[in-house]
Amino acid sequence: MCGIIGITGHAAAVDGVVAGLRRLEYRGYDSAGVVTTDPEGLRVVKRAGKLDNLAGALDGQPLSASTALGHTRWATHGEPSDRNAHPHLDPSGRVAIVHNGIIENYQTLKAELGDVRFASDTDSEVVAHLIAEQLTASSTAATAADGTPDLLAAVRAVVARLEGAYALCVVAADDPETLVVAKHEAPLIVAQAEGVGYCASDVAALIEHTNEVAALLDGQFARITPQGIEVVDVDGVPATPHAYTVDWDLAAAEKQGYDHFMLKEIHEQPQAVADTLLDRLNAPAPGLPPRLQLDELRIDEGEFSRIDKVFILACGTSLHAGMVGKLAIEHWAGIPVDVEVASEFRYRDPIVDPHTLVIAISQSGETIDTIAGAAHARNQRAPVIALTNVVGSTLAREADGGLYTHAGPEVAVASTKAFTTQIVGCLLLGLYFGQARGRVYSSEVADILERFDRVPDALREVLELDGQLRELAQRYHDVDYTMFIGRHAGLPIAMEGALKLKEISYLHAEAFPAGEMKHGPIALIEPGSLVVALAPAGHVFGKMVSNIQEVRARGASVLAIGTAGSTAALTEHADDVLTLPEPPHELAGPILSVVPLQLFSYHVATLRGEDVDQPRNLAKTVTVE
Ligand code: F6R
Secondary structure, three states: OOEEEEEEOOOOHHHHHHHHHHHHHHHOOOEEEEEEEEOOEEEEEEEEOOHHHHHHHHHHOOOOOOEEEEEEEOOOOOOOOOOOOOOEEOOOOOEEEEEEEEEOOHHHHHHHOOOOOOOOOOOOHHHHHHHHHHHHOOOOOOEOOOOOEOHHHHHHHHHOOOOEEEEEEEEEOOOOOOEEEEEEOOOOEEEEEOOEEEEEOOHHHOOOOOOEEEEOOOOOEEEEEOOEEEEEOOOOOEOOOEEEEOOOOHHHHOOOOOOOHHHHHHHOHHHHHHHHHOOOEEOOOOOOOOEEOOHHHOOOHHHHHHOOEEEEEEOHHHHHHHHHHHHHHHHHHOOOEEEEEHHHHOOOOOOOOOOEEEEEEEOOOOOHHHHHHHHHHHHOOOOEEEEEOOOOOHHHHHOOEEEEOOOOOOOOOOOOHHHHHHHHHHHHHHHHHHHHOOOOOHHHHHHHHHHHOOHHHHHHHHHOOHHHHHHHHHHHOOOOEEEEEEOOOHHHHHHHHHHHHHHHHOOEEEEEEHHHHHHOHHHHOOOOOEEEEEEOOOOOHHHHHHHHHHHHOOOOEEEEEEEOOOHHHHOOOOOEEEEEOOOOOHHHHHHHHHHHHHHHHHHHHHHOOOOOOOOOOOOOOOOOO
């Protein structure tokens, strides 16, 4: 949440910052602002609303400088407005800061400053005041060896007083070519390329400049100048950030002719799934049968024999992928699995010990709830595996082992390709545990993987239903209430379908296990309601047909998502039936059946004129609790 970019040493730093903010806008779009430094002082332009408002203001009031710092905001404290937009200055205009996170003790800190006027209602502004105070107090540690004020030392001194989560970037008028950054529980990367220094919330903002970046670790600070980057810890001792190479390029982060990132990302799913499945089956030695190998896992196969319980922790869409993971692990490995809303996990008393395996699923790898849940489990000596899409992310770094999805950058706030690749990751993990525990023979593993390899082509077939889905969206885009129902592998997809519809179209939508409806939710059904039923061929199909009849009898329109083997039977019970190819394996079915629901939501939202890529009140990468 909130995006930060800083550039120093570039003739067109402001343009670079605005371009970077465009790529970070999915992290928050309540307001945006930029500050430049030069020896005459700091100059700030900021505007409430989308980045275009800031860009318009900059057209009328051009800023030119070689050092600039920008921010795009997802509001926590203080309404979205010009005055609450970042950057924030201290009263003398000497220091400017941008902040991602929440300063939990800001009221105490404000009180400690005494009778000072604040220009905003944010938790962040106080940090600018405190740093300016440090720089002004001549006897503090905030002084370099030559006696001049030292911005890095001042920031370190102030950060020691902060409670909460923060990625902070600071500039000062008397040190105009320097950016100082601090990181604690919110992501921040730094980079240096061709005499220009950069910092940003994520690589999307920097990819047009470099793919060699370093992620700061919690408690690290950096001084960034055109000449180089100095990273230190809280005591000022030189420290090493996590350096890595980004394996995608600028084109992957652009719309490439699609109207929206969401649509582009939906269409990228065949490739993303293929990339996540690639090269997983290998013979451990010549002459031996091939085995499923998950090299990034970093946890010895033998360790899995000691595991007697699995927790899957995740939020939102990733949680729904985890629900498919539960089915896969219980099916192939025979280990009980609990799927947990990550934000709840550490606030109860989960029974976790070294025999418990925790799988934390997060596209971004930066979701604070998931990171905190995983840390809670690690404190109790449970091994943690991170299933993430972002190499070098906090979750990936902090976990004992990991598995990467290879979806490439996901820009739309509504997650699509990350979800289907997370399901692939979960299936691979389930199969791997089954293999490690001797419950699935090598020949079966090879057969199942060969079937998974057919999923990308099946996905291409599903994408051809787009025209039909647009027509269905025409018919249903004004319904008052939509209920999604499913059983077994259809349930997580029902939940994901409801989430997609509500988050981008703002229509009221809910999901229930189909068998649970009669215990209450069916009371909501009345003429005019729409029920979307996941009804593939398989062992729960007969039960789904009964549940469809129940809602139809009460006046709902039914849109049934069936498969080649089920649709003939569905046509007499549903108003509309969509036929998907039969999945090559039952547990791969969700990868296919979610796609029509993604497209349906997309078309409903565009017909309703909503901002598909930047839905209201939301932001991608949720770094606050
Ligand atoms: C919905 C969506 C969110 C995320 C959730 C977790 O479309 O994208 O529900 O799935 O915020 O995000 P990650 O996976 O980054 O932890």
